[in-house]
Amino acid sequence: MRSRHQAWVQPSGVNPEEAAELLLRDLRSSRRGLSSAEARRRLVQYGRNELRRRGTRRWPGELGRQFTHPLALLLWVAAALLLIVGSLVVAAAVMLIIVLNAAFAFVQEIQAERAVEALAQYIPQRAKAVRDGSAQEIDAAELVPGDIVVLEEGDRVAADVRLLAGAIEVDMSALTGESVPTLRSASILDVDVPVLRAHELVFSGTNCTGGEAHGVVFATGMTTELGRIAALSERVKPAPSPLERQVRRVAWFIAGVSLVLALAFIPAAVFGAHLSPVDSLVFAAGLLAGMVPEGLLPVITLALAVAVKALAARGALVKRLSAVETLGSTDVICTDKTGTLTENRMRPLAVWTLAGRCDLQGVPPGSVNAPPGSPLSSAGHIAAACNNAHFQSGKEPSGDPTEVAVLLAAQALGADPDAARREAARRWQFHFNPELKLMSTIDQRDGRLVVHTKGAPETLLPRCATFLDPHGRVTPLQDRDHDVITAQVSAFASGGLRVLALAERVLPADAPPPHRRDDAESNLCFVGLVAMLDPPRPEVADAVSRCRTAGIRIIVITGDHPLTATAIAQRIGIVGDHPRVITGEELDQLTEQQISDLVRDEPEILFARASPEAKLHVADALRDQGHVVAMTGDGVNDAPALHRADIGVAMGRSGTDVAREAATMVLTDDNFASLVAAVEAGRRIYDNVRKFIVYIFAHATPEVAPFLVFALGGGLVPLPLTILQILAFDVGSETMPALALSREPAEPGLMTRPPRPRTEGVIRRSMLLRSWLFLGVIVGALQLAGFFYVLVRAGWHPGAPTGVGDPLHHAYQQATTMTFLGMIAGQIGTAFAVRTEHASLRSVGVFSNRYLLAGIAGELALAALLVYLPPFQALLGTAALPVSDLLLLLPYPFIVWGADESRRYLIRRRARRRGAPEVGTTRRRVT
Numbered sequence: 001m002r003s004r005h006q007a008w009v010q011p012s013g014v015n016p017e018e019a020a021e022l023l024l025r026d027l028r029s030s031r032r033g034l035s036s037a038e039a040r041r042r043l044v045q046y047g048r049n050e051l052r053r054r055g056t057r058r059w060p061g062e063l064g065r066q067f068t069h070p071l072a073l074l075l076w077v078a079a080a081l082l083l084i085v086g087s088l089v090v091a092a093a094v095m096l097i098i099v100l101n102a103a104f105a106f107v108q109e110i111q112a113e114r115a116v117e118a119l120a121q122y123i124p125q126r127a128k129a130v131r132d133g134s135a136q137e138i139d140a141a142e143l144v145p146g147d148i149v150v151l152e153e154g155d156r157v158a159a160d161v162r163l164l165a166g167a168i169e170v171d172m173s174a175l176t177g178e179s180v181p182t183l184r185s186a187s188i189l190d191v192d193v194p195v196l197r198a199h200e201l202v203f204s205g206t207n208c209t210g211g212e213a214h215g216v217v218f219a220t221g222m223t224t225e226l227g228r229i230a231a232l233s234e235r236v237k238p239a240p241s242p243l244e245r246q247v248r249r250v251a252w253f254i255a256g257v258s259l260v261l262a263l264a265f266i267p268a269a270v271f272g273a274h275l276s277p278v279d280s281l282v283f284a285a286g287l288l289a290g291m292v293p294e295g296l297l298p299v300i301t302l303a304l305a306v307a308v309k310a311l312a313a314r315g316a317l318v319k320r321l322s323a324v325e326t327l328g329s330t331d332v333i334c335t336d337k338t339g340t341l342t343e344n345r346m347r348p349l350a351v352w353t354l355a356g357r358c359d360l361q362g363v364p365p366g367s368v369n370a371p372p373g374s375p376l377s378s379a380g381h382i383a384a385a386c387n388n389a390h391f392q393s394g395k396e397p398s399g400d401p402t403e404v405a406v407l408l409a410a411q412a413l414g415a416d417p418d419a420a421r422r423e424a425a426r427r428w429q430f431h432f433n434p435e436l437k438l439m440s441t442i443d444q445r446d447g448r449l450v451v452h453t454k455g456a457p458e459t460l461l462p463r464c465a466t467f468l469d470p471h472g473r474v475t476p477l478q479d480r481d482h483d484v485i486t487a488q489v490s491a492f493a494s495g496g497l498r499v500l501a502l503a504e505r506v507l508p509a510d511a512p513p514p515h516r517r518d519d520a521e522s523n524l525c526f527v528g529l530v531a532m533l534d535p536p537r538p539e540v541a542d543a544v545s546r547c548r549t550a551g552i553r554i555i556v557i558t559g560d561h562p563l564t565a566t567a568i569a570q571r572i573g574i575v576g577d578h579p580r581v582i583t584g585e586e587l588d589q590l591t592e593q594q595i596s597d598l599v600r601d602e603p604e605i606l607f608a609r610a611s612p613e614a615k616l617h618v619a620d621a622l623r624d625q626g627h628v629v630a631m632t633g634d635g636v637n638d639a640p641a642l643h644r645a646d647i648g649v650a651m652g653r654s655g656t657d658v659a660r661e662a663a664t665m666v667l668t669d670d671n672f673a674s675l676v677a678a679v680e681a682g683r684r685i686y687d688n689v690r691k692f693i694v695y696i697f698a699h700a701t702p703e704v705a706p707f708l709v710f711a712l713g714g715g716l717v718p719l720p721l722t723i724l725q726i727l728a729f730d731v732g733s734e735t736m737p738a739l740a741l742s743r744e745p746a747e748p749g750l751m752t753r754p755p756r757p758r759t760e761g762v763i764r765r766s767m768l769l770r771s772w773l774f775l776g777v778i779v780g781a782l783q784l785a786g787f788f789y790v791l792v793r794a795g796w797h798p799g800a801p802t803g804v805g806d807p808l809h810h811a812y813q814q815a816t817t818m819t820f821l822g823m824i825a826g827q828i829g830t831a832f833a834v835r836t837e838h839a840s841l842r843s844v845g846v847f848s849n850r851y852l853l854a855g856i857a858g859e860l861a862l863a864a865l866l867v868y869l870p871p872f873q874a875l876l877g878t879a880a881l882p883v884s885d886l887l888l889l890l891p892y893p894f895i896v897w898g899a900d901e902s903r904r905y906l907i908r909r910r911a912r913r914r915g916a917p918e919v920g921t922t923r924r925r926v927t
Ligand code: ATP
Pocket: 335, 336, 337, 338, 339, 400, 402, 403, 432, 434, 437, 438, 439, 454, 455, 456, 457, 498, 499, 500, 557, 558, 559, 560, 561
């Protein structure tokens, strides 16, 4: 295993530094990185840093599966029976159905898969590489061997890297399955250990969970360890979603019912209608083939894929198809504040020291009078030193928005914001830790080492023993000073401002600098506060109010100050005047049961100064109560909560790679409003799935009715619909309009009804009643009316012969054609009827779904061919109908649709009388 790196990493007797230099020489690189020109050249030589999975040859297997899934097997059995009894034409028709369905399902699956794969390109992985002497963010696919990369907390490692400086913690679970973070350091050189355990190496696909390091890329793309695994592994087929499982169950149920009906038909036809056993068998097999809903699942898969694509275009990337249905039943959104509810474009408003407040709004750099030694000048120094933001002339500032704002404040106070000089002076850094809510650096300043710390005032103040008085003198911090500072923090925070405290400690000249964080961040001298404005996003208030009407509860869980969080939450309408605010400290004191009671009983609750674990506790409590929870997060520590929530939502712009990895959905615009739009889309898609289930089920009754009439007629009534006509109807009319229904626009009231309960299945009894007993019965009655009308008009009476050669045979053919076309006309009415579940069709627009109109046009064209083209007439037993008969069919769709429109109207009226909301058949308590 080690051999691949043998040339680069000396086996023994070499210190880490020398080994690193050797490796750099071998890779023809240096610690200053590559030039852009050289990187371009290497990109051509080594190829893009991407994984290619094996899988191009898998399609014959996939296609084969479509022919062998259980429902297809059932149809094969029917076809085999038909062949045995010698009914070749019907057998061929059943096989045609199997083939068409298999091809259709295969195409849908490929399309769905492509849609999900295409999402990857929306979030190209980024990497920080040193090119032309400066660190730049580049597309990770463009990394080449020899590139120097910077790895920081939250980054996903994009190539195999040998560390050159620094140390990081790495989560290797993607490669080894072990999720305990392991230390990787440039200064430890392992020999004779397996490559994956070498301390100086980190690998593509793993995550950096802490620390910071520089390293040189030694393998990219398929030559990385991950590439080797990818080359070995087949594509993993995603597990079926709950929706798919339910639909599969229902498809089976219907197949079972069809089988029972078909089998029951045989004795009824033999003894009731005196049909020969062979003919009865043929009818039964045909009936079965017509009724098995084999097209249902692929239509649903495609509907979800279409939704996923549409969501991506609106800024919400969903990683699994099944997430769309979960989104639709989301009833609690736990959101953080900064960047999601607010713009994350922070501006410094003021700096406050014990000498007073200094407003910074609209103040040009360096224009504040901050004499050396004054608290303001010290505040400027701390703000500039304890910072990782970058200002480059002519470019937007880069870095964490809080740090950018702090650096802007430093600049206004006359401090030097130059990153290179800052880094030259820096001796040590304690990264910002969201648990501690602090960040510190140890820097060289005026010949001394100084600890510079910034962070949340409540955590920083207890670490201060002194403060800088208005004259810049270090003074012991008394309780009353503490109160003055805290009062100022509250004043800023209750205006919705974000407040950071600044502190410092000059280290004794002779003592070694502290290397433990606790030591460094103690005995500090409080210098001042920076207040920043991060306004709410303008579109969020509207999204919040849509959540309210939709019965979706919003819980803010933020790391920010309670007053800041409350002010912002109030401003955008999430909470009213008196929300219950729980701080992270309070939460830590509560038992699981207490947390659970709290989230259940408090209608307006807000978690501030919350640690990432708080998110986990709240998510658990809510899920235990049966809620479907969407949870946002962006840091490494948020990953467990993102995993645990039903829908983990990460931020595409500001979030870490680790959070994006753990999430089910990534918001490319970081915007809360996009999350709400995604929930809305989830609801719409679920509704649409229900619509086409009603549509597809509705043709069962008209298919069975003719056989029932025939069997019960005891030989007096000829069969009103031939087997081949049923099969032709099945092929021609079912799928196109069903697909079109998955693109239905949202029905009014979509976001004014409560969320669907987690336990509610996709198919409700009311849907079955509506499709089988209401729409189906009306279509069945209409088609049979047409059938008898044409027969009777030609002089038929019960028992009159209609067989080949009989005088009534042509009339009989026309009558079955009338049944056939009646069924198609009725289904068109059904398609329009099911477009809305509660509302009137007018409210969504009669012609608003062009796919449906196209589907119906296609269906009509096909029907015309089947009825008027002689070869089809011979095959299906159809006969041309006079225009007067066609005119009779014209009202059919309107009758079906009109009847359903009236039914819906009556239901709405009844609901109004009862004072219940107009829509939604499910109701649940929304706290
Ligand atoms: P949210 O959880 O809503 O995104 P947040 O951004 O305030 O809110 P964190 O990023 O965890 O949450 O920050 C928590 C607190 O830590 C902040 O309110 C601030 O007081 C402090 N803080 C944030 N960023 C820094 C930083 N770069 N350096 C020092 N302290 C910081």
